[in-house]
Amino acid sequence: xxxxxxxxxQDGHLLLLDQTLxxxxxxxxxxxxxxxxxxxxxxxxxxxxxxxxxxxxxAVALAARALQSRxxxxxxxxxxxxxAAIGSxxxxxxxxxxxxxxxxxxxxxxxxxAEACHALEEEAxxxxxxxxxxxxxxxxxxxxxxxxxxxxxxxxxxxxxATGGYYGTALGVVRAAWEMGKRFHAFCxxxxxxxxxxxxxxxxxxxxxxxxxxxxxxxxxxLMRKGEVQCVIVGADRIAANGDVANKIGTYSLAVLARENAxxxxxxxxxxxxxxxxxxxxxIPIEERPAEEVTRWASVPTAPAGIGARxxxxxxxxxxxxxxxxxxxxxxxxxxxxxxxxxxxxxxxA
Amino acid sequence: xxxxxxxxxQDGHLLLLDQTLxxxxxxxxxxxxxxxxxxxxxxxxxxxxxxxxxxxxxAVALAARALQSRxxxxxxxxxxxxxAAIGSxxxxxxxxxxxxxxxxxxxxxxxxxAEACHALEEEAxxxxxxxxxxxxxxxxxxxxxxxxxxxxxxxxxxxxxATGGYYGTALGVVRAAWEMGKRFHAFCxxxxxxxxxxxxxxxxxxxxxxxxxxxxxxxxxxLMRKGEVQCVIVGADRIAANGDVANKIGTYSLAVLARENAxxxxxxxxxxxxxxxxxxxxxIPIEERPAEEVTRWASVPTAPAGIGARxxxxxxxxxxxxxxxxxxxxxxxxxxxxxxxxxxxxxxxA
Numbered sequence: 001x002x003x004x005x006x007x008x009x010q011d012g013h014l015l016l017l018d019q020t021l022x023x024x025x026x027x028x029x030x031x032x033x034x035x036x037x038x039x040x041x042x043x044x045x046x047x048x049x050x051x052x053x054x055x056x057x058x059a060v061a062l063a064a065r066a067l068q069s070r071x072x073x074x075x076x077x078x079x080x081x082x083x084a085a086i087g088s089x090x091x092x093x094x095x096x097x098x099x100x101x102x103x104x105x106x107x108x109x110x111x112x113x114a115e116a117c118h119a120l121e122e123e124a125x126x127x128x129x130x131x132x133x134x135x136x137x138x139x140x141x142x143x144x145x146x147x148x149x150x151x152x153x154x155x156x157x158x159x160x161x162a163t164g165g166y167y168g169t170a171l172g173v174v175r176a177a178w179e180m181g182k183r184f185h186a187f188c189x190x191x192x193x194x195x196x197x198x199x200x201x202x203x204x205x206x207x208x209x210x211x212x213x214x215x216x217x218x219x220x221x222x223l224m225r226k227g228e229v230q231c232v233i234v235g236a237d238r239i240a241a242n243g244d245v246a247n248k249i250g251t252y253s254l255a256v257l258a259r260e261n262a263x264x265x266x267x268x269x270x271x272x273x274x275x276x277x278x279x280x281x282x283x284i285p286i287e288e289r290p291a292e293e294v295t296r297w298a299s300v301p302t303a304p305a306g307i308g309a310r311x312x313x314x315x316x317x318x319x320x321x322x323x324x325x326x327x328x329x330x331x332x333x334x335x336x337x338x339x340x341x342x343x344x345x346x347x348x349x350a
Numbered sequence: 351x352x353x354x355x356x357x358x359x360q361d362g363h364l365l366l367l368d369q370t371l372x373x374x375x376x377x378x379x380x381x382x383x384x385x386x387x388x389x390x391x392x393x394x395x396x397x398x399x400x401x402x403x404x405x406x407x408x409a410v411a412l413a414a415r416a417l418q419s420r421x422x423x424x425x426x427x428x429x430x431x432x433x434a435a436i437g438s439x440x441x442x443x444x445x446x447x448x449x450x451x452x453x454x455x456x457x458x459x460x461x462x463x464a465e466a467c468h469a470l471e472e473e474a475x476x477x478x479x480x481x482x483x484x485x486x487x488x489x490x491x492x493x494x495x496x497x498x499x500x501x502x503x504x505x506x507x508x509x510x511x512a513t514g515g516y517y518g519t520a521l522g523v524v525r526a527a528w529e530m531g532k533r534f535h536a537f538c539x540x541x542x543x544x545x546x547x548x549x550x551x552x553x554x555x556x557x558x559x560x561x562x563x564x565x566x567x568x569x570x571x572x573l574m575r576k577g578e579v580q581c582v583i584v585g586a587d588r589i590a591a592n593g594d595v596a597n598k599i600g601t602y603s604l605a606v607l608a609r610e611n612a613x614x615x616x617x618x619x620x621x622x623x624x625x626x627x628x629x630x631x632x633x634i635p636i637e638e639r640p641a642e643e644v645t646r647w648a649s650v651p652t653a654p655a656g657i658g659a660r661x662x663x664x665x666x667x668x669x670x671x672x673x674x675x676x677x678x679x680x681x682x683x684x685x686x687x688x689x690x691x692x693x694x695x696x697x698x699x700a
Contacts, residue, residue, distance in 0.1 A: 023653070191568075192568065199652065206654050215659070215660050216543050216567070217600075218541075219599050219665070221665070250568025252572050252575060260610075294548075294566055298650040300648040302540065309564040310564075315571070
C-alpha cells in the first residue's frame with residue numbers, strides 16, 4: 001500500500017497535498033510563507049484536526065523564519081501575533097491551538113531569534129512525528145474493538161489525510177483491524193457539504209484495498225436499522241473534559257442512530273484532541289463556514305437565489321452516546337472525565 | 351403567490367415541468383406518447399408520490415389513445431401490458447400503482463376502445479383533481495399542528511411539485527399554517543443525492559415568501575438538539591397498514607432524532623399513499639437507484655474510481671416514531687392500523 005502523506009517538511013518548505021482537488025488530481029502545494037500556510041488551512045487544502053495541528057506547527061516555524069532578523073523582544077511579540085492568526089483560522093479543532101501554543105512555549109525557552117528559528121523547526125517536526133506515532137498506537141489499541149465481519153461505518157475523513165500521515169485515527173483503526181485479518185465491509189458517508197467521505201475516505205479505502213461502499217449521509221441510519229453496520233467509528237476535532245465530542249457535522253446524528261440500533265459508537269483521536277479546559281461540549285466553538293459551500297457545488301449552484309443557508313462545520317455529540325474513546329494511551333471507557341484526566345496525567349508524567 | 355403546476359393536461363397532451371432542471375431552468379416537456387411519459391417518471395423529471403400517480407394516470411390515457419385502433423380484446427390486453435410498464439417505473443410510491451390500477455378498472459367498465467379512450471382521459475383528470483383537493487384538505491387539517499413560532503423542518507420535497515399541484519402535502523401544511531398567520535422559520539434539508547430540498551423545496555419556499563434556511567441533511571439532528579426545530583413534517587411514498595412510512599432516504603434518521611429530542615414528527619399524505627395490503631413497512635419495496643447519482647454531480651465525479659456506492663432512494667420509518675399522519679380525511683393518531691382502516695373505509699363509503 002502506498003503511504004499517504006498530507007503534510008511534509010522538506011528543505012525548510014511545507015509541502016501540502018491539496019485536499020480540495022482530491023481524488024481527481026494530486027497536487028502538492030509548496031509553501032514557503034506562514035500566511036500562505038494559514039490560508040491553506042482556512043481553505044481546507046489541509047484539513048482534519050491532527051493534520052491542521054501539524055500544519056499549524058510548521059506554519060509557526062515558517063513565521064519564525066520570516067521574523068528571524070528581528071530583535072529578540074520584537075521577534076517574540078510578532079511571533080505571538082502571527083501564531084494567533086494561524087491558530088484562529090479554524091476554531092473548532094483544538095489540535096491547531098494546542099500545536100501553536102506548544103510552539104510558542106518552545107520559543108520562550110530560547111534566547112535569540114536564530115536559536116528560536118532552529119528550535120521551532122525541530123519542534124514542528126517533533127509534533128509531526130509524535131502525531132504519526134500516536135495514530136499508529138491508537139490504531140493498534142482500537143483494532144481489537146472492530147468486528148471480524150459485517151459492516152464498519154465511518155463519517156467524514158479521519159484517515160491518513162486528516163493526520164500527520166500514514167495511519168489516521170478512525171481509518172487507522174480500520175486499517176489496523178484489516179491488517180489483523182478482520183474481514184468487514186467498510187461504509188463511508190459522503191459527508192456534505194465538503195464531501196470528505198466521497199472524495200478522501202473513499203480514496204484511502206480504495207488504496208488500502210478494503211471493500212467499501214459509499215452512501216449519502218442520510219442513508220447511514222437505514223443501514224443501521226437493517227443490521228448492516230456492526231460499529232460506527234469516527235475521529236474528533238475536540239473532546240471536552242466530560243467526553244463530549246465535537247466532530248464533523250452529522251456525527252451527532254450517527255451517534256443517536258447507533259444507540260437506537262444498539263450499534264457501538266467509537267471515537268478515535270490522539271490526546272492532543274482533548275481539551276480539559278472545557279467542562280463540556282457546550283463550550284466548544286463551532287465553526288460556521290460560508291453558505292456557498294452548501295448552495296454551490298463544482299461552481300454550479302444547487303439552490304435558488306433568495307434561499308438562506310447555514311453551514312455549521314461541526315456538531316457536538318454528548319458523551320452518553322459514545323461507547324469508547326480510542327487514544328494512543330489506550331481505549332477509554334465511561335466515566336470519561338476520570339479516564340481522560342488519567343490519560344493526560346500519564347502523558348505529563350511520561 | 352404564483353401557483354406551481356408540475357403536471358398539466360392540455361389538448362390531449364401531458365405537460366410536465368422538468369424537475370431535473372429546476373430551480374435554474376423552467377422547462378415544460380410536452381409529452382404525447384405514453385412511453386415518453388414512463389421514461390420521464392423513471393428519470394424523475396416528475397417525482398413525488400402523488401405527482402407520479404397523476405402523471406401515471408395520464409400516461410395510461412396516452413397509452414389508450416395509442417391503442418385506440420385495436421379491437422377491444424386486444425386493446426385491453428395491450429393496455430394492461432403498457433400500464434404494467436408505466437406502473438413499474440418507480441416501485442416504492444404506491445400512488446403510481448394505485449392510479450394505474452384505477453385507470454385499468456375504469457377501462458374494464460367500458461365496451462369499446464373509443465369509449466375507453468374518452469373515459470380514461472376523464473378518469474386521469476379526475477384523479478388529478480382529486481389529488482389537488484386532497485392536498486388542499488390535508489393542508490387545512492394539518493395547519494393547526496404547526497407551531498406559531500420557532501422552526502419547522504422538512505425533508506426532500508413534498509410541495510406542490512410533488513403532487514397534482516397548488517398545495518402539496520407537507521409543504522401544503524406549511525403553507526396553510528403560514529396563511530393562518532403562524533410565523534415560524536422553515537428549515538429544508540438539501541436531500542442528497544437528488545437535492546430535492548435544495549433545488550425544489552427551497553424554490554417553493556422562496557416563492558411562498560416563507561423565511562427559510564437550507565442545511566445539509568446531516569445538520570438536521572444538531573438543529574433539533576439545539577432546540578431550533580419545533581416540529582418535523584414530511585411526505586410519504588407509501589404507508590403500510592400499521593402506519594410504517596416509506597419516504598425519501600433520511601426520513602428514518604430524522605424521525606429517530608426527532609423522538610430523541612422530543613420534537614413531534616408528522617407525516618402528511620393523501621390516502622392514495624396508504625397501502626392496506628402490506629401489514630408493515632418491511633414489505634414495502636425500496637427502489638435502489640443508479641450509483642452514479644451518488645458518485646457524480648453536475649457531470650463531475652465526486653468519488654474516486656473503484657469505490658462502490660449504494661443509492662437506496664427511500665427508507666422505512668417504523669410507526670412508533672410517527673406522532674401523527676395528516677390525511678385529507680383528518681389527522682390520524684396511533685394506533686394507526688385502526689385509524690388508517692377507518693379513514694379508508696370512510697373513503698369507500700363516500
